[in-house]
Amino acid sequence: SQQGEEDPQALSIQEGENATMNCSYKTSINNLQWYRQNSGRGLVHLILIRSNEREKHSGRLRVTLDTSKKSSSLLITASRAADTASYFCATAARGQGAQKLVFGQGTRLTINP
Amino acid sequence: NAGVTQTPKFQVLKTGQSMTLQCAQDMNHNSMYWYRQDPGMGLRLIYYSASEGTTDKGEVPNGYNVSRLNKREFSLRLESAAPSQTSVYFCATTYFGGLDGYTFGSGTRLTVV
Secondary structure, eight states: OOSOEEEOSEEEEETTSOEEEEEEOSSOEEEEEEEEEOTTSOEEEEEEEETTOSEEEETTEEEEEETTTTEEEEEEOSOOGGGOEEEEEEEEETTOSSOOEEEOOOEEEEEEO | OOOEEEEOSEEEEOTTOOEEEEEEEOSOOSEEEEEEEOTTSOEEEEEEESSTTOOEEOSOOTTEEEEEOSSSBEEEEESSOOGGGOEEEEEEEEOTTOTTOOEEOOOEEEEEO
16 A cells, blocks of 8 residues: 555646655654656656654755645645656654555656756 | 666566566765665665675565675565565665765565465
8 A cells, every 4th residue: 555645647848847745644654755766767866854853954945744634745846848757655664673665656747948 | 877776667477486686886985774665654674684695684584584695786586486576676885884874775675465
């Protein structure tokens, strides 16, 4: 079963606009990660936020985490055509010796020129 | 610097045939993982190896076996392929603890007819 539920499943915006994707999860986590997947390629790690962090930035990416609501959001500012991809959240549960990531179903983002 | 290399990239099998998917990494990572990705299902963990000499089942291990040959290599074997195993298979690696995120290979697209 999937740990993460992502919303929306698909998002289409104009270049230059901001894109926001949301992720909800079910159990306590150690950290939450976001990945990007271009069509037909492997996933690329974008950013990791620990359970004791509330917000993290990396370039045009901003991630928030609300452990009380078991949810996270990924904001991409000033979107570019190259940001067109699928975005996945993944959670690492507490108490595991070896980290195992559980992935959501992803949000498919399309940036229109 | 190749990162994570998966072979083959594409494969078509007949039902009942066997094959081994290979994964090799030069990241000096401890932990290695096999995921499958099906349309609309995100990624699901098949097997993982926290460190050389150990392997454990993930969410969907039935029909698969793995071998952690050494620190660099982690193979996934389908003993008797079934159409339900048609999928894209990804190998991923990380340091034990995983706080640097996973590094993914480019995937093996497997079709079982």
